[in-house]
Amino acid sequence: MxxxxxxxxxxxxxxxxxxxxxxxxxxxxxxxxxxxxxxxxxxxxxxxxxxxxxxxxxxxxxxxxxxxxxxxxxxxxxxxxxxxxxxxxxxxxxxxxxxxxxxxxxxxxxxxxGVPRLDWQDIPLARPMDTARLDYACEADGVRIEAPGAVSMGNPHAVFFIRDVEALPVARLGSEVEMDPLFPERVNAGFAQIHDATHIRLRVWERGAGITAACGTGACAALVAAHRRGLAERKASIMADGGELFVEWREEDDHVILTGxxxxxxxxxxxxx
Missing domain, CATH: 3.10.310.10 (Diaminopimelate Epimerase; Chain A, domain 1)
Known part of the structure; x- marks a missing residue:
């Protein structure tokens, strides 16, 4: 073939x-x-x-x-x-x-x-929780991360906001988050560093694939989660390991547009x- x-x-x-x-x-x-x-x-x-x-x-x-x-x-x-x-x-x-x-x-x-899914049952989570800021924390290699935003873009994402994503042990933390019982279908773990309201650095541990050079749904989830927390505007550049993606969460119809x-x-x- x-x-x-x-x-x-x-x-x-x-x-x-x-x-x-x-x-x-x-x-x-x-x-x-x-x-x-x-x-x-x-x-x-x-x-x-x-x-x-x-x-x-x-x-x-x-x-x-x-x-x-x-x-x-x-x-x-x-x-x-x-x-x-x-x-x-x-x-x-x-x-x-x-x-x-x-x-x-x-x-x-x-x-x-399409429209991001933000209800806890749509992620899905194992129990009711505010998806803008999950009551959840993970620790690996002496590094603690907590309070991610959760978004489904047709697949589940947990987005953590990090001060220095380059120094983060993404593989260790991502593999722990992916398999946590809070996420019954496993989860993609995103690690976002906000440079400013329109520029986000993102690294992703993708369920079933590990660290990826880029993740389109992960970029969409990062923008949505960041905007819900007041950290980003509705349109931003998302810099992944492999290149730049552009995401807009349109106000008029709630749809997320991914370009790259x-x-x-x-x-x-x-x-x-």
Whole structure:
């Protein structure tokens, strides 16, 4: 099976288009993990036929678990679809909802990620709690972090606000937060340093993938969580390890818009049986 290796701000994906095929792609967890080991990607993206969108996209993390949302992956898939169709916008169905993407310039794509989900049951959390400031703390390697904001962008995020994110033991803390019983579906852990109201430095421990060069839904969650705490405006630049993303939480309709670069690293051959 011919597929493409792509990335969005360094967040790497394998994108396979199986539209028109009769058999549904249902890989074993071990098969996805083997692909991730061989090709060094964060998520496997598979485009399938859809009756209500240009395609339906299924998403697997590098650990083999299927998940509901991937912001940068949606942008990468949308770019490939627009190139193939000769269009400037596409619609992509996901388990997290219908997403609309558009061409935003050379090798740049914007995607409407919809309305953030902020109720404790929507994250989800194991018990009722104020999601703007969780009553939660974690400690690793002598470093204590606490009171994250919780946001679902189709997948769960806990965003901690840190004074010096570069010095933070992200892997140790992120792995602890991901598996905490407060988060019954595990959680993506974001570590945000507010430079000013429109510039945020972000590092992310992604559930099922570990430290990633960038995380699109994580960038969206960081902006939403920061704005809810009065730390950022509704529109900001999010600087990830792999590059810069731009997020706007629109006031008029509550939708979150994610914009950033896409890179096509070329074809790869996969055994998707």
């Amino acid at each position: 011919e597929a493409r290796l792509m990335n969005g701000a360094g967040n790497r994906f394998i994108l396979a288009d199986v539209r028109g095929q009769v058999a549904r792609f249902n890989p074993a967890r071990e098969a996805v993990r083997a692909m991730a080991h061989d090709h060094h990607f964060d998520q496997l993206l598979v485009l399938e036929d859809s009756d209500s969108a240009d395609a339906f996209m299924r998403i697997w993390n590098a650990d083999g678990d299927e998940v509901g949302a991937c912001g940068n992956g949606t942008r990468a898939a949308a770019w490939a679809m627009m190139q193939a169709h000769g269009s400037r916008q596409v619609s992509i169905g996901t388990a997290g909802g219908l997403l609309l993407a558009r061409d935003a310039g050379p090798m740049t794509v914007s995607v409407d990620m 670069p896409v890179e096509d690293e070329g074809p790869v051959t996969l055994d998707l049986r």
